[in-house]
Amino acid sequence: MSDDDAKPSVLFVCVHNAGRSQMAAGFLTHLAGDRIEVRSAGSLPAGQVNPAAIEAMREFGIDITGATPKVLTAKAVQASDYVITMGCGDACPVFPGKTYLDWQLEDPAGKGVEAVRPIRDAIKQRIEALISEIAPR
Numbered sequence: 124m125s126d127d128d129a130k131p132s133v134l135f136v137c138v139h140n141a142g143r144s145q146m147a148a149g150f151l152t153h154l155a156g157d158r159i160e161v162r163s164a165g166s167l168p169a170g171q172v173n174p175a176a177i178e179a180m181r182e183f184g185i186d187i188t189g190a191t192p193k194v195l196t197a198k199a200v201q202a203s204d205y206v207i208t209m210g211c212g213d214a215c216p217v218f219p220g221k222t223y224l225d226w227q228l229e230d231p232a233g234k235g236v237e238a239v240r241p242i243r244d245a246i247k248q249r250i251e252a253l254i255s256e257i258a259p260r
Contacts, residue, residue, distance in 0.1 A: 132160035134203035140165025168192035
């Protein structure tokens with residue numbers, strides 16, 4: 124980020140872009156508002172967002188029903204300051220000057236909302252720490 128008006132941008136990546144990355148994007152958008160640009164993508168995107176992830180986020184008053192899984196592109200990585208992977212391994216292209224973080228989180232695919240809640244809560248904690256690091260008030 125070179126100029127003072129630029130806001131940090133974050134790209135969340137998981138395999139299907141249907142659970143973890145969508146919850147992370149939802150929390151970051153909700154908690155940071157317009158202070159951070161938020162993207163999410165998947166190496167093999169699903170057809171829709173995980174219904175259990177949608178329900179788990181609804182419990183926090185965050186609506187991710189309008190989110191759509193998107194395919195990971197080199198352009199999205201290049202446009203982001205921070206690239207946070209969640210179990211996609213080597214599928215993410217690497218560019219110099221980006222900050223890469225790998226969050227080890229259980230995959231919520233095929234799980235009910237009860238099993239998704241602890242994953243959601245772990246994501247929320249990491250998002251709060253990320254905000255305080257890259258865009259403190």
